[in-house]
Amino acid sequence: MKVLVIGSAGMVGRKLTAALLKNGRIGDRAIAQIILADIVAAEAPATSIPIASHAVDLSAPEAATKLLAERPDLIFQLAAIVSGEAEADFEKGYRINLDGTRHLLEAIRQQPDYCPRLVFTSSIAVFGEPLPPEIPDEFPLTPLTSYGTQKAICELLLADYSRRGFVDGIGIRLPTITVRPGKPNKAASGFFSGIIREPLAGLEAVLPVDEGVRHWFASPRAAVNFLLHAAQLDTSGLGQRRSLTMPGLAATVGEEIEALRRVAGDKAVSLIRHVPDETIALIVAGWPQAFSAKRAESLGFVAEKNFDDIIRAHIEDELGGRIG
Amino acid sequence: MKVLVIGSAGMVGRKLTAALLKNGRIGDRAIAQIILADIVAAEAPATSIPIASHAVDLSAPEAATKLLAERPDLIFQLAAIVSGEAEADFEKGYRINLDGTRHLLEAIRQQPDYCPRLVFTSSIAVFGEPLPPEIPDEFPLTPLTSYGTQKAICELLLADYSRRGFVDGIGIRLPTITVRPGKPNKAASGFFSGIIREPLAGLEAVLPVDEGVRHWFASPRAAVNFLLHAAQLDTSGLGQRRSLTMPGLAATVGEEIEALRRVAGDKAVSLIRHVPDETIALIVAGWPQAFSAKRAESLGFVAEKNFDDIIRAHIEDELGGRIG
Structure with missing residues (x-):
């Protein structure tokens, strides 16, 4: 074909x-x-x-x-x-x-x-x-x-x-596709990836919203x-x-961070710096938090069940299996 | 303006x-x-x-x-x-x-x-x-x-x-706007108007579906x-x-006919001839039957509350208030 x-x-x-x-x-x-x-x-x-x-x-x-x-x-x-x-x-x-x-x-x-x-x-x-x-x-x-x-x-x-x-x-x-590889960008959603990707590479990351923010x-x-x-x-x-x-995983930023701690340790988490940004917080507040994707699941579509697996996929696919 | x-x-x-x-x-x-x-x-x-x-x-x-x-x-x-x-x-x-x-x-x-x-x-x-x-x-x-x-x-x-x-x-x-004035047309929905309009003008009308069909x-x-x-x-x-x-009125064809009987008598109803048409019945079966139009109602939109009023509006607006 x-x-x-x-x-x-x-x-x-x-x-x-x-x-x-x-x-x-x-x-x-x-x-x-x-x-x-x-x-x-x-x-x-x-x-x-x-x-x-x-x-x-x-x-x-x-x-x-x-x-x-x-x-x-x-x-x-x-x-x-x-x-x-x-x-x-x-x-x-x-x-x-x-x-x-x-x-x-x-x-x-x-x-x-x-x-x-x-x-x-x-x-x-x-x-x-x-x-x-x-x-x-x-x-x-x-x-x-x-x-x-x-x-x-x-x-x-x-x-x-x-x-x-x-x-x-x-x-x-x-x-929302996470962890996006590459450099940080200016998208309002960028931090969802950034707070995982940057610490895994030994770099500091900025978190502009509260840890209670939940997304998909x-x-x-x-x-x-x-x-x-x-x-x-x-x-x-x-x-x-x-x-x-599509199916996905509903997780809070706090749950993201705890997954990072389990996969990469306290040192990685310590690279996340909380710098509140009201503009980004307001945009993100209007976004969907979770879905019931029963139709897609019944048709065989499968996503990660926990954030640890999302982080591990990034380490395997982008970092050759090693944390920098 | x-x-x-x-x-x-x-x-x-x-x-x-x-x-x-x-x-x-x-x-x-x-x-x-x-x-x-x-x-x-x-x-x-x-x-x-x-x-x-x-x-x-x-x-x-x-x-x-x-x-x-x-x-x-x-x-x-x-x-x-x-x-x-x-x-x-x-x-x-x-x-x-x-x-x-x-x-x-x-x-x-x-x-x-x-x-x-x-x-x-x-x-x-x-x-x-x-x-x-x-x-x-x-x-x-x-x-x-x-x-x-x-x-x-x-x-x-x-x-x-x-x-x-x-x-x-x-x-x-x-x-569905009913009673449409004018001549019968070939629209699948035409009979909803036809079974009122034609008898009121002293003419025969064809009903292609069962009286239980409900519409809006x-x-x-x-x-x-x-x-x-x-x-x-x-x-x-x-x-x-x-x-x-928009708000509207959910009514069955049978309720339409009984409204016609109340407004225009048995003679008008006797002009409706039931000639089942499977094709039209099948099309109409997929149509909406009723809505809850709460948003529009709360914003002040008003429709008829019974089919008698729909028939009377036709008689007043199209027939100069008189039944032919």
Whole structure:
């Protein structure tokens, strides 16, 4: 089978590509070709599977049609600009996060005799306050950001294009991915990763909120497993509701810190410095705290059950199994 | 104030225009100008209020900008192609029902120092099976038609554009409007009106479903009152959730018929002929049966409380108070 990864240069895209190359198959079907696409060409690793890498702007209507030239059987649509940028640049957010996915769906629809599996990454940002402490599968889409609105609209399009038989779509709402590798960034959610990643590397980390703050997490490894599972799932089990909240782990910042202590000791924890930031605290206060992801769990999606495992996944996948 | 009615040539649009002209004001503000727009120019009635009528295709991006030339303070967006047509012509449905409203929102956003009230007519078609017997205000948008998908997407856009301060939007989800005046049409829902309207005119009507079928109704008069109330509502009471299920009346076909008997006698009822139609029965079986519209009720929206009043509204508004 042929696999197209759109948004292949991002953190999840790179890890997904590595997993596709390592496995060499999706379920019992061997991967014959991988097509990578992003706004910048992704690094195409040396591999026995033929791999093509394209730099495209999906917000140009003809871009998607080009990517479908090889008629991929499986498409991962991961490309998006992040929440902060979509809020700061209204037009760019709609152009990339809404029109980009809509152009892809249209390009698929216009191919004759073609109905690929499309795995779309949505987000828990489709939900906004007021929220119950544990958000059920049947909760309304109530985004409070332009990013969340764009993701919610794409979920609706994905469902309608699937219902009409143009595509075999599945949308997966990712938890906050933690521990993100790389350097600290300015995202309001950055500290959730930072207070683990930096101390594990022997560096100081700033915690801007109280330890009582509770949020919903899964590791990058779990995110890749969600994508691979969605790629081979029997979608008849989805019915008409094509988007699913992924399982995750509800944990407080305090629980994060205690997990770090168990895995890496007091010395690591001592590198976390509490510097309260009212702005970040206010943003985070409106975020979901926990979900009941029964639908996804019943369909076989699996996430970490405790924060220790999230930290261990980071040490194994990013630090070669050793704490710095 | 200046008022723009988009979709002014339709049944609700014409009744709304008549009400605007009759009242001459919205709340305590006199109407200085009315601008009518539809795909065909609406009949502009003789009136003391200056009135302009435009034939425009809202799916052309520049059309909306032209309609905003007079900077209307209040805009009613009623224009849409109906459910059956949106299902039969996929591209046309998205072009008119999604892009049309999106172009309007964009044209509003691009005007400097401008934030008009926008009343958008949505539909209970944003909800689809599986549904509870009574659908609460906090039920997810789960459309099972392209029409319902397009309405749900517009609700999300309306909320985001309002949150960003580009427009002061309110979406109202109309019940099935009954009794529709005019000739029988081929809509699957047509019989709900037909079994009242035709007998009242001394004509035979066909009932294609069982008397136990239950559905959600309001009169054309109630629909116009919803629009006028939405036009002057204090939208701060909506919070971020800008679309509301309108109140209505849950009634079975049998209850409709008994109301007809009370208002117009056995002779009228005897004109209803039961000719079962499996196709229509199956379509209707997937429709909502009843809603709890507590949010809208608490904001002052009012519908009929019994089907007798729906029939009497038709007799007063369409038949000059007399049964033919």
